[in-house]
Amino acid sequence: MATERRSAEPSSAPVASALESAGFAHIVARADGDALATSGLLARALTDRGTPFQVSVGRTVADRTARVRDREPATDDVTIGVGAIDADVTRLDDADRPATLAALDVVREIGSTPDPVLALAGLVAADVEPGAGESEWILETARERGLVERRPGVGIPTGDPVDGIAHSTRLRAPWSGDPDATRDALEGLGADLDEPADFDGDDHRAIASAVALDVVGDDEAAAAAAETIQRALRPYATPDHAFATVGGYADVLEATARTEPGTGAALAMGHGVHEPALAAWREDGRRAHAALEGASTGRYDGLFVVGIDDGPVETVARIAATYRSPEPVVLAVGDGEAAIATRGDDHLGATVEAVARELGADDSDSNGAQEGVEYDSSRRRGYLRYDTARDESTIIAAVRERL
DSSP states (O other), X not given: OOGGGSOOOOOHHHHHHHHHTOSEEEEEEESSHHHHHHHHHHHHHHHHHTOOEEEEEESSHHHHHHHHHTOOOOTTEEEEEESOOSSSOEXXXXXXXXXXXXXXHHHHHTTOOOOHHHHHHHHHHTTOOTTSGGGHHHHHHHHHTTSOEEOSSBOXXXXXXXXXXXXXXXXXXXTTTOHHHHHHHHTTSSOOTTOGGGOOHHHHHHHHHHHHHHHHHOTTOOTTHHHHGGGGBSOEEOTTSSSSBHHHHHHHHHXXXXXXXXXXXXXXXXXXOHHHHHHHHHHHHHHHHHXXXXXXXXXXXTEEEEEOSSSOHHHHHHHHHHHTOSSSXXXXXXXXXXXXXXXXXXXXXXXXXXXXXXXXXXXXXXXXXXXXXXXXXXXXXXXXEXXXXXXXXXXXXXHHTTO
């Protein structure tokens, strides 16, 4: 890889300084929920300042690099990268900290007030529990303003529990992806599923208990499922927001970042695209759960491989890593693309880049991509896109050698 052109280690201070003097800002973001929330936080702050901007979302390093190089910036233009880019830009994210936290620092440094609910959703998308560590102040801010409240139940984006639970990618049960089967599973709990506005704490609690039991009791559930499902329960509800819970908002950000990035960017910026975003989220969840249902699997030392014919590989890898895999790392392989996910703390960046190097040519092209291979990575996930002639066993062997 052409790492010598990779932008410098990120820091919030240079980003804040650059934005304060910018005549125009180009935000180029990685395609995940954390980066999408980051772009939204920055875009809203720029709107407050009256600074024109553009948000671009790129699925791979090469995609983002091309977006930077295709522009001819003016002298007072600033490009902010959220995710690796093989070009001279100011980076905001780093390997050990969610980009959302860095964005919060920048927004405050330039004198704007961040949206706490968007920030919390970005943190959840980055696998950070709201209120943990550096995020304590943003959770307290949201609570003081009455924007969030903790309650029993499941963290879904919709008020309709059947719709929300069936399509959620934050859990996996035998009925996931099938609204009719989900309704059957929730019937008889004493809650009127058609009147969710009338739910009390007992109704939410009964649904959460039934969901948890089905998740953990699934014959295909991994031991990690019992711990993972806890993160989807007792959500932070958002009574005045378009999405019902912080966790549900995060799920929508994740889905739109990869399947409808234009819609996702508009959503993060605060535009009224909630219905198109929900439609994209439903489709992503339906396809991911259907793909898992028909997937082939293979187990190796430290690696669980999921082979799918069709479906969103990154969503499949994430669900499998947290609910299906007996190993800490999952490789989901589809048609011309693959995704790696881990439930551990190891950063996958070096692994994914090394795999891309092996699968590609010795030299990278002018956009920083290997011949026929593009890649991306974040703290716990990686993505590979390659020509369809590559054999699945070659992909598996390349990943196994680097774990």
